[in-house]
Amino acid sequence: MFSFFKKKPVVPEVPPAAAPAPAAPAPAAPPATAAVAEQPAASVPAAEPLLAVEEPAPRKSWMSRLKAGLSKTSANLSILFVGAKIDDDLYDELEAALLMADAGVEATQYLLDALKRKVKEDKLLDAAAVKAALKTLMIDLLTPLQRPFELGRHQPLVMMISGVNGAGKTTTIGKLAKHMQSHGQSVLLAAGDTFRAAAREQLMVWGQRNNVTVISQASGDPAAVSFDAVQSGKARGMDVVMVDTAGRLPTQLHLMEELKKIKRVIGKGMEGAPHETLLVIDGNTGQNALAQVKAFDDALQLTGLVITKLDGTAKGGVLAAIARVRPVPVYFIGIGEKIEDLQPFVAADFVEALLG
Numbered sequence: 001m002f003s004f005f006k007k008k009p010v011v012p013e014v015p016p017a018a019a020p021a022p023a024a025p026a027p028a029a030p031p032a033t034a035a036v037a038e039q040p041a042a043s044v045p046a047a048e049p050l051l052a053v054e055e056p057a058p059r060k061s062w063m064s065r066l067k068a069g070l071s072k073t074s075a076n077l078s079i080l081f082v083g084a085k086i087d088d089d090l091y092d093e094l095e096a097a098l099l100m101a102d103a104g105v106e107a108t109q110y111l112l113d114a115l116k117r118k119v120k121e122d123k124l125l126d127a128a129a130v131k132a133a134l135k136t137l138m139i140d141l142l143t144p145l146q147r148p149f150e151l152g153r154h155q156p157l158v159m160m161i162s163g164v165n166g167a168g169k170t171t172t173i174g175k176l177a178k179h180m181q182s183h184g185q186s187v188l189l190a191a192g193d194t195f196r197a198a199a200r201e202q203l204m205v206w207g208q209r210n211n212v213t214v215i216s217q218a219s220g221d222p223a224a225v226s227f228d229a230v231q232s233g234k235a236r237g238m239d240v241v242m243v244d245t246a247g248r249l250p251t252q253l254h255l256m257e258e259l260k261k262i263k264r265v266i267g268k269g270m271e272g273a274p275h276e277t278l279l280v281i282d283g284n285t286g287q288n289a290l291a292q293v294k295a296f297d298d299a300l301q302l303t304g305l306v307i308t309k310l311d312g313t314a315k316g317g318v319l320a321a322i323a324r325v326r327p328v329p330v331y332f333i334g335i336g337e338k339i340e341d342l343q344p345f346v347a348a349d350f351v352e353a354l355l356g
């Protein structure tokens with residue numbers, strides 16, 4: 001079951017299931033930028049739905065889906081220990097399997113060294129015991145990445161979401177918004193992807209269908225849209241403001257500068273905001289995802305990650321690389337396109353799904 005950590009009970013000032021068009025007036029001091037559109041105009045074309053199903057996930061079904069999703073990553077790892085002898089061949093095969101899973105050289109070496117030490121110290125003789133020792137080491141490695149997402153710290157809690165093109169930012173925002181709504185939170189979205197008109201329209205149509213207010217502008221300045229959204233979120237007493245941004249590569253330096261500007265401008269809209277600066281990464285990209293974490297963290301000082309598309313990838317080991325090289329907390333992981341396919345990251349569950 002999806003859960004958030006709530007610091008204090010939050011009574012939303014604006015019920016999430018209120019009328020689609022927000023009834024609250026505009027901010028007392030209107031933002032400098034003009035042409036703010038809230039909710040789509042009737043002429044907005046139909047867009048692809050962001051989410052497919054909206055049922056809560058019982059824990060058991062999440063574990064079995066996580067296992068299925070990670071099966072390509074786990075395939076080479078779990079078979080290693082079946083009837084294996086504890087010798088150099090086993091360690092060589094384990095090294096190859098971890099590298100193939102994109103755990104990276106650092107984490108692979110760390111796990112191998114630690115495992116060899118443990119086997120010697122505890123005089124482990126059978127494969128099952130060695131596998132159990134590896135599980136414990138992996139859980140210890142990944143646990144620092146696990147952090148519950150805390151609601152109710154600020155009103156509004158302002159989140160900025162970044163990532164490369166197609167990483168899953170917009171769908172993740174949709175999923176998070178629905179999960180937050182089901183936890184009694186009122187959510188406002190800023191369509192900061194002003195680069196792709198279709199992305200803005202998609203978010204607006206989705207917002208209208210799901211009673212989530214979307215702040216958008218035709219003018220195309222993502223920093224201005226973000227500022228307006230924060231102002232509006234404050235004026236309306238919203239619980240959460242999520243700012244979507246256009247996809248970009250870390251090598252596109254001017255676009256990385258633009259991201260920094262968006263972050264600065266959000267801070268002008270509300271002191272201390274954004275309270276969460278998240279990077280969405282596609283788990284399928286393996287070691288490249290690690291490079292993205294480093295680059296976006298250097299530019300934005302990330303507070304958390306969302307790792308999508310872990311379903312069907314053989315590169316799920318990248319979490320170990322992140323833990324070892326740039327341990328930015330992983331708030332959520334995604335294993336599919338449905339709302340229940342995005343869940344908080346729990347190190348023990350992840351390792352259980354990998355090593356069984």
Ligand SMILES: Nc1nc2c(ncn2[C@@H]2O[C@H](COP(=O)(O)OP(=O)(O)OP(=O)(O)O)[C@@H](O)[C@H]2O)c(=O)[nH]1
Nearest residue numbers: 165166167168169170171247308309334335336337
């Ligand atoms: N299999 C799978 N697909 C996913 C997951 N998360 C998102 N997707 C799909 O990935 C595709 C891209 O998602 P978007 O949310 O549009 O990505 P984006 O980062 O907003 O893309 P840009 O706006 O182009 O930068 C969509 O088809 C999503 O349905 C996941 O966990 N698993």
